[in-house]
Amino acid sequence: MEKVKHQWAAADGGRRVRRHDPERRTRILDAALDVLVTDGAAGITHRKVAARADVPLGSVTYHFASLAALQAQAFSWYVEQRTAEFEGLFTAVRTHEDLVEVLVELVQGGPSRRRSAVLGFELHLAALRDPALRALTQKWTGDSRAVLARFTGPEVADRLDALLEGLILRALLTTEPEPREATREAIVRALTPVPGRDT
Amino acid sequence: MEKVKHQWAAADGGRRVRRHDPERRTRILDAALDVLVTDGAAGITHRKVAARADVPLGSVTYHFASLAALQAQAFSWYVEQRTAEFEGLFTAVRTHEDLVEVLVELVQGGPSRRRSAVLGFELHLAALRDPALRALTQKWTGDSRAVLARFTGPEVADRLDALLEGLILRALLTTEPEPREATREAIVRALTPVPGRDT
């Protein structure tokens, strides 16, 4: 029954500070995403999130009406961040070769992108059964494809997007990563327009 | 609140009969897959599986040492079936055009393949956190790629497999299905060998 003391308890001589904590909501959302990465949708609980955010249990239920609502807002927050990040990747793209390079890096990103990728698939699967989340994924994939389409046109963007999804899932699951060259080749193929059909 | 009576209870005047039921293990596995489709790996419980299989709760725990073991064996059973089905799709393929047609159908398969696709992604996501399941997915994708490689060579099979995965995931999630022609085009692109590199 020993309780973990919160970080500021000691600095305050044991009396609980009720500091205004505008970051708290966001910290809880990030903690929820962390739990989703670690334990999946099956494993998220108020208690784990509270512990991860270093926040009292009541604080989680106070800020979020239900666990489902917390999860939905966490995913929403994730999409917001990832969309911005995704857009950012393409700001420096000038040439076709730049584009390929960015996409290869997106797939091969390694551990640094693992969290992001896992959350993406977690969201996809959750959206399969939750219409509210499906609206989120629809907008997300729409936005992503729009970004790609600026460089490739809509038809190519569609198939490219699907390919990237497949490549990222593979990269996540495999023990022996695919050679960078193979990834590049797959992307180049998808980028090649069909003469007279793709724009 | 009425409990569903078991199938043989009525025929026996209400007294519970224990029937010799050699198919029971398989029926439980199928029920587990049904639950996985409906509620996901996050939502599977012994009780749901038992209800679905029309079997007492104790029967599920008797036949499977743990819920994780049940899930693993259910996924294994699913992969077995799906691998056979996958192989079967290609027995009639003679020409390049046949191959494209089969792959397009695989992606566009519609509701009939929905169950299969959902289970596939559930397995992928579960494998992310369970090494035993990861071994299963490794073998599965390896087998799938080997089948494809008989027609395309290994390099093309690899990228084709990733693309198919992405296309199927997209088909599962979208509300407005992609036109058949776009799917075909994406597949054709992936199939096209790079001159002088792909076999």
Add this chain to the structure above:
Amino acid sequence: MEKVKHQWAAADGGRRVRRHDPERRTRILDAALDVLVTDGAAGITHRKVAARADVPLGSVTYHFASLAALQAQAFSWYVEQRTAEFEGLFTAVRTHEDLVEVLVELVQGGPSRRRSAVLGFELHLAALRDPALRALTQKWTGDSRAVLARFTGPEVADRLDALLEGLILRALLTTEPEPREATREAIVRALTPVPGRDT
């Protein structure tokens, strides 16, 4: 089949009131000891303890991390009480005859000491398999012997303590209680120092 209503339920027209109940933890510990007396370490369950303490099941699991932890803390609480009681017995001892009288009373204490004796042996047996409990029994017997040693010296205290344990166990199990005189004689024998060896 009527469920026992909790004490405050009636006073509230049937709606469950959550009462501030700072004694609850201790009441649960006492209830756990009651159950240990009645059913033994083999028979203790969360449900029995909850019923005995007149608290909901969830309250027991809320306050104690596990049944083993509950049992350990209950035993610890018991030892604390019993040690104090044991010390108290000797405050009025002035003469050797007083000492004998107190010890005889300790053994022959009758039903009033039955609860205490049963718990003592339950603890001893449980400690046989649980190192945490063994630490508790070590300290307990150490303290008891120290109290005795104030009157007898350490060597005599040791054998006296063992004898008392045996006598109490016998008193607990027998249907025909030993005559007071026999108990006294046994104690007197143990108290008699060996010339030139015991202090």
Add this chain to the structure above:
Amino acid sequence: MEKVKHQWAAADGGRRVRRHDPERRTRILDAALDVLVTDGAAGITHRKVAARADVPLGSVTYHFASLAALQAQAFSWYVEQRTAEFEGLFTAVRTHEDLVEVLVELVQGGPSRRRSAVLGFELHLAALRDPALRALTQKWTGDSRAVLARFTGPEVADRLDALLEGLILRALLTTEPEPREATREAIVRALTPVPGRDT
């Protein structure tokens, strides 16, 4: 779900032999005692006993009407063995010094007597709540005291028996065993008759 194969299965090409096995009942009883030593009365189950005896689960329920019956018969079997063993200890006793030596050895017996001692206390505690077992313990302690009384007379036997019980319990629980000399001294004290009162 892998089942452990029984010992004779292999030697028989996989077909189950239904050999007449008159030792089986006894083997089950010994296994039950083993489980009682290891896990206590709280931990005995049909399955553990069956595994320990290397016998199918059904065999245990077939030979014993209930778990309580199995336990009772196991304890009965234990008392039978231990009584014989106890008697045996004294056959070679000629002098007072022999007697003391045998009793000291009984207490200090070490690991070899641990099983026996644990079972004894387990039985005592079980008898506290089960009248059928209490009959058994009554007879057992009666017999033990009668054996002792042949050397000491009844009064001394009584207090000696209690002391031995206490010493054995102590020896079981302590981490640092009592010096042999202290044990001897305690026993000698109990043996010393009170002039003019003990026979």
Add this chain to the structure above:
DNA sequence: AATGAATGAGTGTTCATTCAT
């Protein structure tokens, strides 16, 4: 506004016992 004690519903799992074979 914020918290954590509280609790009922539900989870995975174990198991004594029954009984068809």
Add this chain to the structure above:
DNA sequence: TATGAATGAACACTCATTCAT
């Protein structure tokens, strides 16, 4: 005679949620 599949009742434990403070 012997077995192991079968099952209902119980278990320890978790947790979303509520709400007094």
